Amino acid sequence: MSAVSNDRQREQHTDDHEPPGEAPVRPRRLPALLAVAAVVFALDLGTKALVVAKMKPGEPISIIDDVVRLTLVRNPGAAFSMATGMTWLLTLIAAAVVVGVIRIGRSLRSVGWAVGLGLVLGGAVGNLIDRLFRAPGPLQGHVVDFISVTKWWPVFNVADSSIVCGAILLVALTVFGFEPDGTRSGRDERAPEADA
Secondary structure, three states, X not given: OHHHHHHHHHHHHHHHOOOOOOOOOXXXXXXXXXXXXXXXXXXXXXXXXXXXXXXXXXXXXEEEOOOEEEEEEEEOOOHHHOOOOOHHHHHHHHHHHHHHHHHHHOOOXXXXXXXHHHHHHHHHHHHHHHHXXXXXXXXXXXXXXXXXXXXXXXXXXXXXXXXXXXXXXXXXXXXXXXXXXXXXXXXXXXXXOOOO
């Protein structure tokens, strides 16, 4: 009886614990990435729809004196109004970014990377929708910008700020050694670590 009891205890111990010397398997983070992207996209789409419905170009609304204003601008170029004559190319680049982020996200196991890539994905999709469906036509659509901070900073939107914040987060994660697979470079990969 004691031998059978010992065998059962060993089986239970094996089932309850990870094999010694192996890192725990982290869950995939694609759902978190897509959730962040969906929130960003909804905010971007909603704010643009509201601005287009309620505002006219050349009639800014002051929020904090002349420091923060809402002003409707149709931007055919990239951020900071660069490449204004290459709207079709910017559309293709945005589409490539969306595909690339989703492909990376399928194997992602880091929460930090999921948030960063989710911010970039949501912003890229938001501006891509403008380029595909707004005037003057498909692949040539002008992006709706409306947030103005000081007179010297270019007008931007929720998607732009999301892309910038996501990129900054990804750079910070890379600098501090947090990997997309949930590990941290420079540490013993066999030791359990909290997700980035």
